[in-house]
Amino acid sequence: MHTEVAPTDIALGTDFAVIIVVATVLGLAAHRLKQPSIIAYIIAGLILGPAALQVVSPSEVTETMAELGLAFLLFLLGIKMRIEDIRHILKPIVKISIPQMTLVALTGGGAAYLLEFTFVESVIIGLAVMYSSTAVVVKMLTDKNEATSLPGKIDVGVLLVQDIVVVILLALLAAGVPETATEVAVNLATILFFIGVIGIVAVASSRYVLPELFRRIANDKNVFFVISIGWAFLFVLVSIELELSIEMGAFLAGIAIAQLPYSKELQDRVAPLTDLFMLIFFASVGLQLDASDLFEYWWQAIVAASVLMPAKFVVFFYLIDWQEFDLETTFIGSVNMVQVSEFGLVVGTAAVAGGFIEDAVLGFLTVVALVTMSISVYFVQYNHELYAKVRPYLSRWESEGGREKNGKEYRDHAVVIGFDEITRGTLSILKERYGDVVVIDRTVGHIEALEDTEYDTVYGDFRHEKVRKEAGLEYADFVLSSSVEVDINKALLGAVDDEAIVFVEAEWAEEAYSMYNAGADYVVMSAHIAGERLAGYLESYFKDRERFDEAVDADLRVLTGEDPFPDPGGVADD
């Protein structure tokens, strides 16, 4: 495979460059105006695309990045889902999503028919608008840290069921007009079968293969990251081969990793890549909109959008409430989901290719999706504020459905960064005084040594925000860091509560000095301590041999003793 590369072939893509520059500028502007970044990215696409300046048409690179964005978004989501956390809401999710899609499809199709689309067009429109946008909802919820809240989980669950339906629908549309009902049923069964198999493989590997695999590689940051990405791509590849949705594959790959203790840091490592690719994704949504399509059915699109959004809200609200979730969950879970999905466009494109509808109808769907997505971004952004406003009027739906809060929240506890020779002996003292002791460490062996002890552990690099949050760093009363890395300790000193007591380590006097200036209460300098001790011994070696022997003996007992330190089980309470 000997390749001659022509010089002109590999100038770096200008479309990518232009998109990212414009999207970033608009993103910064939106940030100043407190608008969601998604809007800025979509507008960047609109400006650059056929709707306005016509300077960019997506190349293979940007298309791939957009696809990767969605795949990584779902992978990231998967990494956050512990099976035990979602198992109990699986049933309600299915009970919500199937009637929801039916009802919304009927509403959308009916509205389209009233707007004088043909019957077939109305059916396709109905089928295209019944999904909510995974990209918008998951991205917004992730940014707001709500993806794993109860309404978040319901929404995500419903989106995944919708995803399965899209895959089936696409397969059907690709096959052209179905001949028989059996053909439909066979298609359906095949798809569900493959998804089931992949799901089983994912869950089985999370139990039997991955723990050993990741235990071995987790200590090397980059190896860990690349292999995790490789794992996701393995599932993506299989999904492509089986003609399933790559998002589904990526999601299941993520679920398998989520069951391992190493997923926190990975979340923070996958997120930036996802952000970058999602920017391209949203921009390319805007890029698809053609000006002529915009004018063809513009007012019908606006009417449809203004019918669909309230209709979606009402349907979701009714169904979630029916499943006996509490009022807040019901409201938030519904208000997040009022937009039409990017999948609607995919379905529309397939329908155009299958000869069911014309280009202008696809344009109509694009406008509907774009309008509803843009508006709904604000609904998601301000979902809690909205709830607070309308709550008084919703009291008749108030029910006792409150679900448990998961995850432990730490308060006034102690955090120890790095479990080693130096910090080990302090754990039991801290435990006794502060109650909870959370140890953050990036070495698998250390975390394992602390398993089944009374100390909590967080696996990961302290540099990652997810890791710091998990350990409740900002609420800690006492923090001890055995890292000598200046940037870690400075970040630590910046992140803790002002009142907290902070001990850090430093290698050099200069660094120790800057630690004190940054607010450290005590800086351990182990080399210095050792130097002082050695100097002391040297002196007594010549001046007071007896004392030397005693001191050295005492030290050696500590050094060679079986277990000289209070062990991490905390038996040393006596």
Added chain:
Amino acid sequence: MTELLVSLAIIFVVGGAFILIANQFDLPTVPFLIIGGLVAGLFIDDEITLEFARYGIALLVFSFGVSIRFEGIRTVLRDSEFVAVAQVAVTGSLGFIAAVLLNTPVEQAVYVGVAAALSSTIVGTGMIKADIRDNLIHGRVANSVHFIQDVLAIVILLVLSAEAFAPDPVAASIGYGVALLVAGVIVNQYIFDVIGRLAKGSDELLIVSIITILVIFIGAAEFIGVSIAVGAFAAGIAVRHEPVEHIGVFNGLASIETFFVTVFFVTVGALVSVPSVDVIAIAATLIVLTAVVKPAITVVLLMYKGYESRSSTLVGLNLDQVSEFALIIVIEAMALGFVAYPVPDAIILAAAVTMITSSLSRRYDERIHRTLADRGFLWEQHTKVDEGSHVPDGIEDHVVIVGYGRQGQRLAETCKTVDIPFVVVENDPTLLETVELECDAYVFGDSMEKYTLEKARADEASLVVSTAAQRPVSERILELVDGDVILRAEDRETATELLEKGALYVAVSGVLAADVLIEHVQGVVDDESYVDEIREHGREQTEKLLREEHGGKSLRKDVDADS
């Protein structure tokens, strides 16, 4: 579903599998990604992943630009600029000549020379991270040689991207490159902070902003016709920042970098076709030059500059691989149409092979040095040790202090206070002046050499104290000295073993520090106001130390002995 997506998926699945193998045997990942590329090349069309791969190049060079600390360059230059430049010149010329002899066209033989000359920072310094952190001589020297080579690589990229080798375009190209770097500095000084403020509170926006700056610089580089790597380097300069302030951002960039760099290395492997005789001949030559000749030249140069044989050998063996920059240069040259089969194939193969052999030579470096030294290949110059030493005749019942770093200096002070004669053993040329100034008796040489300890009259001494925590050093001292020996060790297991082998006492910093720490934590737990006490005390102590470190000693960071 694009073809590119499938290719990327294959790259990561195959690459991941090969990294797993590397991890299993504790070998560096880069060569295994390249080998993975050889396999992935069977399934993918490398041309379509090349664009992603070039983003990998851009991000590699970019992060080099980000990580440069100008403050550090001065110390680096004093140490090793001569060795680095001379080594590059000699090995580079040998590579060039060898390639020409193998019938490579002259303008393409240049790239073989470049590949022979440069060593891999990722692989080389990756293997000796701990030694660099501890500021051991060989760690420091190897690190700075790698650094100088990387800077040279950027210059080479700049020169090579000139459209022909006529002097004029080269000058213009360098001019443009410098202009880009200046633009980078200006952005860094005036614009980056503004962007940081605009994006305040959103790591996502700051990350895409930085990528935007990178993209703009790359675009500018393409526009003015220099390598994108030069643009990426300038962009790195443009966003250089105190990492503390944007800790999440630079972590995020690292993820993006890892992603694209993985694509780069696998794609590089995929570019290789089934090797012909030509390819194998050039690759073999390059492997010999890199794995044998380059270390030899480095050792000679370092010993000529006054480093003793052990440190020199360890540095030499840390440079015995082809650089990722050589790969970048050759891919960029391919993009410009300057170089074609078989040269790139040979360089890529040689890179993969030498990166693996290099990790093996690192594993056995001490043994290799011993063997060479015992067989007399390394002329240990006793005259040189004699010249650099001053030991009073007949000195006895003295203390031999091995290493004149922080702890060594502290011990020397103690000896002065209790009025016991002492001899310092040190092997770092940069500390020689300080030693001469502050000590009456000293030996300048490697403590692992018998002659050095004889010279320090270790057998007549009442005590030998070593401040070097490296196990081979400790073991060697125990082997050579009969009397009382106090040593240092990194951990308890090593300490216990050294005690069994006859050490009088072994200090483990961690254990000693833990003692003090427990005392203070207990103090705080018992009485919160104790905090104020230790804070004040600690601060005063540190200030005192700082004054001492600055007073009289020229080094910002002293050396903890690598004798």
